Amino acid sequence: MLKHAKVAAFSLVAVLALSGCETNEEELETSVAELKPLNTETEVDVEWRSSVGSGIGKFYSNLSPVVVGDVIYAASREGKVMAFNKDDGDKIWQSDIRENPPKLWTYIMMEPVKSAKLSGGLTAAYNNLYMGTEDGYVVALSQETGEVLWRTEVKGEVVSAPAAGDGWIAVSTTSGHVAALHPDSGEIRWQLETDVPALSLRGTSSPTIANGGVLVGTATGKLSVILLDKGVPAWEQPIATIKGSTELERLVDADSKVLVVGTTVYAIAYNGNLVALDMMSGRALWKREYSSYRNVSAELNTLYLTDAKGSVTSVDLANGIEKWTNSELYNRHLTEPVVYKNTIVVGDFEGYFHFIDKETGRIIARYRHFNGWLTNAEGGQAQPVVADDKLYVLTRDGVLTAITLPEIND
Numbered sequence: 001m002l003k004h005a006k007v008a009a010f011s012l013v014a015v016l017a018l019s020g021c022e023t024n025e026e027e028l029e030t031s032v033a034e035l036k037p038l039n040t041e042t043e044v045d046v047e048w049r050s051s052v053g054s055g056i057g058k059f060y061s062n063l064s065p066v067v068v069g070d071v072i073y074a075a076s077r078e079g080k081v082m083a084f085n086k087d088d089g090d091k092i093w094q095s096d097i098r099e100n101p102p103k104l105w106t107y108i109m110m111e112p113v114k115s116a117k118l119s120g121g122l123t124a125a126y127n128n129l130y131m132g133t134e135d136g137y138v139v140a141l142s143q144e145t146g147e148v149l150w151r152t153e154v155k156g157e158v159v160s161a162p163a164a165g166d167g168w169i170a171v172s173t174t175s176g177h178v179a180a181l182h183p184d185s186g187e188i189r190w191q192l193e194t195d196v197p198a199l200s201l202r203g204t205s206s207p208t209i210a211n212g213g214v215l216v217g218t219a220t221g222k223l224s225v226i227l228l229d230k231g232v233p234a235w236e237q238p239i240a241t242i243k244g245s246t247e248l249e250r251l252v253d254a255d256s257k258v259l260v261v262g263t264t265v266y267a268i269a270y271n272g273n274l275v276a277l278d279m280m281s282g283r284a285l286w287k288r289e290y291s292s293y294r295n296v297s298a299e300l301n302t303l304y305l306t307d308a309k310g311s312v313t314s315v316d317l318a319n320g321i322e323k324w325t326n327s328e329l330y331n332r333h334l335t336e337p338v339v340y341k342n343t344i345v346v347g348d349f350e351g352y353f354h355f356i357d358k359e360t361g362r363i364i365a366r367y368r369h370f371n372g373w374l375t376n377a378e379g380g381q382a383q384p385v386v387a388d389d390k391l392y393v394l395t396r397d398g399v400l401t402a403i404t405l406p407e408i409n410d
Helices: 009-017 025-029 104-108
Strands: 003-009 046-053 066-068 073-076 078-084 091-096 118-125 128-132 138-144 148-153 163-165 168-172 177-181 188-195 198-200 208-210 213-217 222-227 235-239 259-261 264-270 273-280 284-288 298-299 302-306 313-317 320-327 336-341 343-347 352-357 363-368 386-387 391-395 399-404
Touching: 066 118, 066 386, 073 118, 073 148, 118 163, 118 168, 168 213, 177 213, 208 259, 213 264, 259 298, 298 336, 336 386
Parallel strands: 003 198, 163 208
Antiparallel strands: 046 399, 066 073, 073 078, 078 091, 118 128, 128 138, 138 148, 163 168, 168 177, 177 188, 208 213, 213 222, 222 235, 259 264, 264 273, 273 284, 298 302, 302 313, 313 320, 336 343, 343 352, 352 363, 386 391, 391 399
8 A cells, every 4th residue: 555655756757758648748758958059158166165975865865055154054964064164165163963973993894884864954043053864853053063952853754954933943744744843952842744645756845934934835735834833724725736647647745945025925836836825814816837846036026946847937926927938958857946146047967057047048157067966866956055156056976166157248
């Protein structure tokens, strides 16, 4: 009997293509776009590179760096967490979250080394760093020293970054549980269970804390708002409608992080919709048909998204009207979009970064990270991070790189 099975999102395109399609349609669904030559050559400056353990490899982990002041923090799946000077890459401290970190003798004798299975993070708040593991632990470290302050077990795997706000930490797990924890002690304030279907994507929505509520997407394609102080549901709104006849076709996970701008909530689901909702009531303001399991980004009056098939799209925040879409990166397993200078940046499974003009949607620069790859068929990724004029990239093999790009005028 199939119970709460998880599937990697990137493998679905190929699987779905085999469910009753014509041969040419199958080829279209599974084909990967070849990169077109660019008319312009733009030099990307590599400021520095540093190693962050062994990275996440082929495992499903979402461990993105985070910048606080002059420091950038990064982590590896095995359990290493490091702090670097964000300007020159000098290491400030290194920590290991495992209760019994391996010693040098362990490596010399080639003894088995247990992984911490870090899978969700990093979140910086309250002078601490917060992260989660596949074994169901939430862990807090001091930003200043890297000391492990506490670890608390919750119900289910934590494969998305914890949320911080209003004096609390919130996490969602693959078992459908949402929990609120005290940031200083790790004490659980409440845990609430949401529905999980028999088959869902391998991932969970990272919660958002805003206006006294915890907002989180569910595996049943709904946006749920939970009162932070009581742990009881305030309202729930479907953002996807179950369609199709097979289990795979009926996947409707809302695994993307909810975006809150003022009193408006923006959410997106796989095989579902991009919706704008009123924060207080849950009333739908507008709805557009897009499918994605990646987080969305916004700047000023524009929202940017990468859909499940690799298109990058710009829409108006006020009404959801599409401004432009770029489909040149079809099936290239894109990261979520980030705003960098006058471009939108996405990475792909071959280690390329594509710089897309914010106004026109045209790819105007490209950079390939050496020997690195960003996404793969197992899912998980480390999204690029922007701070000041630098773009920080952590590849799946654990290389953290700071790059800069001049203002591009094509």
